[in-house]
Amino acid sequence: MTTPAAPPRTSATGTPHTRREGRAKVTGEARYTGDIPFAELAHGWLVTSTVARGRIRSVDTDTVLAMPGVLAVLHPGNALRLTPGAGLMGPDANLQLLQDDRVPHVGWPVALVVAETQEQARAGADALVITYDEEPHDTAFRADHPGLRPTAPSPLAMPDVDQGDPDAGLAASAVVVDREYTTPEEFHNAMEPHAAMARWENGRLEVVDSNQGSYAVAQVLAKLFSLDADTVRVRSEHVGGGFGSKGLRLPHTVLAVMATTILHRPVRVVLTRRQMFSLVGHRPATAQRVRLGADADGRLRVVEHETASPTSTVHEFAEQSTRHSRTLYAADAFRLRTRVVPLDVPTPGFMRAPGWAPGSFAVESAMDELAAEVGVDPIALRLRNEPEAGPVSGLPFSSRNLVACLEEGARRFGWADRDPRPGVRRDGRWLLGTGVAASAHSAGVGASTAAITAEADGTYTVRVTAADIGTGARTALGQIAADALEVSPESVRIRIADSDFGLAWLAGGSMGTASWAWAINEAAVALRKKLADLPGDMADLPPEGVTAHADTTELLAAREQRESHGYGAQFAEVAVDPASGEVRVRRMLGIFAVGRVVNPLTARNQFIGGMTWGLSMALHEEGVRDDASGGLANGDLAGYHVAANADVPLIEADWIEEHDTYNPSGIKGLGEIGIVGGAAAVANAVWHATGVRHRHLPISLERVLSGGRR
Ligand code: MOS
Numbered sequence: 194m195t196t197p198a199a200p201p202r203t204s205a206t207g208t209p210h211t212r213r214e215g216r217a218k219v220t221g222e223a224r225y226t227g228d229i230p231f232a233e234l235a236h237g238w239l240v241t242s243t244v245a246r247g248r249i250r251s252v253d254t255d256t257v258l259a260m261p262g263v264l265a266v267l268h269p270g271n272a273l274r275l276t277p278g279a280g281l282m283g284p285d286a287n288l289q290l291l292q293d294d295r296v297p298h299v300g301w302p303v304a305l306v307v308a309e310t311q312e313q314a315r316a317g318a319d320a321l322v323i324t325y326d327e328e329p330h331d332t333a334f335r336a337d338h339p340g341l342r343p344t345a346p347s348p349l350a351m352p353d354v355d356q357g358d359p360d361a362g363l364a365a366s367a368v369v370v371d372r373e374y375t376t377p378e379e380f381h382n383a384m385e386p387h388a389a390m391a392r393w394e395n396g397r398l399e400v401v402d403s404n405q406g407s408y409a410v411a412q413v414l415a416k417l418f419s420l421d422a423d424t425v426r427v428r429s430e431h432v433g434g435g436f437g438s439k440g441l442r443l444p445h446t447v448l449a450v451m452a453t454t455i456l457h458r459p460v461r462v463v464l465t466r467r468q469m470f471s472l473v474g475h476r477p478a479t480a481q482r483v484r485l486g487a488d489a490d491g492r493l494r495v496v497e498h499e500t501a502s503p504t505s506t507v508h509e510f511a512e513q514s515t516r517h518s519r520t521l522y523a524a525d526a527f528r529l530r531t532r533v534v535p536l537d538v539p540t541p542g543f544m545r546a547p548g549w550a551p552g553s554f555a556v557e558s559a560m561d562e563l564a565a566e567v568g569v570d571p572i573a574l575r576l577r578n579e580p581e582a583g584p585v586s587g588l589p590f591s592s593r594n595l596v597a598c599l600e601e602g603a604r605r606f607g608w609a610d611r612d613p614r615p616g617v618r619r620d621g622r623w624l625l626g627t628g629v630a631a632s633a634h635s636a637g638v639g640a641s642t643a644a645i646t647a648e649a650d651g652t653y654t655v656r657v658t659a660a661d662i663g664t665g666a667r668t669a670l671g672q673i674a675a676d677a678l679e680v681s682p683e684s685v686r687i688r689i690a691d692s693d694f695g696l697a698w699l700a701g702g703s704m705g706t707a708s709w710a711w712a713i714n715e716a717a718v719a720l721r722k723k724l725a726d727l728p729g730d731m732a733d734l735p736p737e738g739v740t741a742h743a744d745t746t747e748l749l750a751a752r753e754q755r756e757s758h759g760y761g762a763q764f765a766e767v768a769v770d771p772a773s774g775e776v777r778v779r780r781m782l783g784i785f786a787v788g789r790v791v792n793p794l795t796a797r798n799q800f801i802g803g804m805t806w807g808l809s810m811a812l813h814e815e816g817v818r819d820d821a822s823g824g825l826a827n828g829d830l831a832g833y834h835v836a837a838n839a840d841v842p843l844i845e846a847d848w849i850e851e852h853d854t855y856n857p858s859g860i861k862g863l864g865e866i867g868i869v870g871g872a873a874a875v876a877n878a879v880w881h882a883t884g885v886r887h888r889h890l891p892i893s894l895e896r897v898l899s900g901g902r903r
Pocket of ligand 1: 543701777
């Protein structure tokens, strides 16, 4: 058939488009899970443990059940039995809620109070008396903890690397930089608290949830509650930030499903800000030792990197900081180690650029230290150690443009004028310095499906279980579909975040857009083929339109192996007041190479957001654990400072053209790379300003005044 004659058009991708749901969001018309009214809705409020280790001795439900509006108190004594082994990426015992009386950390869910209103549920939760048999706990992380051990084998584990002869390499090195770096516990703090509404409707479990991937969440719930996968439908139309916290751990979702199954009423559970500090994964503290052995000219012979982080006794999560050291620089020998220390603390999880963010702080700081030792410019040092192929994998790069990022960034930042000596530039009471660091993030793709329907009114409807967690994914997918169909984005309807649309990768790992785009492109090809075989024109289509489906599972499995990453270079200028210890970042510049950029507007948002977080990581963010109680001393937004407007200067982000068709869509993903290297660029600038090296984050006033002590 003939489709409407395409008007002359420019490509939709690569040009700025404002968010499709932007108007709905700024007018308040867009509703988040916690805002949507449901008939007969009951409200669940989580009760969490106040002790760090022990057993629940008693739960005094009678008093609370007599309170106004209270419908139920769920606790280990009366909860539904869940199926073990469920999890997003392998079994995760954090999902086994209210299954036994064991308390593994402060903030562990021990009960759910369900009531007619949220206020009544909260009042019930506040009044619930739980007694514990307390046991001694250990929440103090240190790299020389006797419990330090290698990570357990798992498909997600980062294997240790022993390549070449590091000992001989170190012995032969003219210069060895051997340093320890630490980063503290950090928390995502998505603006929208986690929320889920669950109800049974016509024999199906319907869940409205705030998550990063509704298909994955539906699969997890089906397994946990022993339901047919087809029985579960999960939707998440609008999500107010995720950063890795909305997918892996689902205490609110699991307990809402449990409560609705018991009570036969829709139930919604919303986490409080404080609960978000213990229940949705966080970035664990890291203690990292980096040893670089180099020739006198800075060419690396040896890269050694050992990272240790705490995990819980519930589930092992290891911060994979060696992701950075295994791909950035060439060397003759590598020794890379990932270690964990199980403690009585909440289970860490994925947080924006997991592994990459803390790993890049250590490695990019160590490279700066090496540059100073050998007297080579930090950018020249990086160029000198540019690998031909994956330094550890040996695989060809799908594309690698770190050099171009460093050179373009240096030009725009004015790096050539820099005096390499530290502590020589002043502006009144301020010491000034500049720093650079390299960024990288894996460019992965996950199997996804998509469907596109040609409608009789001449429009197209795309269905894909994507999630738009504030990134602008919905808008980018509209641009991608428009180009694939050769129509304008206005004639494309994008429907996302409904598990009924089928398998799709989640908005995680910087893989969302890349994964969904591939499936949409395949579906568009299939649809155009179908339409070409039909007589008439689009007005002659049946009322339900004509639909084509695509599934990239096999295409993905057939791909040759490549090492595929996005790269970047980050520059920072800081001013340090040596009298007060205050550090002000004056400007930051990031230049990235991340394949095809679909929407420059939202891409720039992602880079700047990530870089802001790098600044925040460098100077502000720190979860302080009180080892006496085992809980956080600052588990709220009053005590945990995230960079605010007053902390953030002009941040510029841009990118270079990069064509890479390892993913046929040309997309590498860019949601996380903005935070990678940012903290190191700031820390390196602080060294350049003051001559004092900061190896422990955050670079607080106290640390500046104490000369960078731990
Ligand atoms: Mo992201 S931490 O990969 O959701």
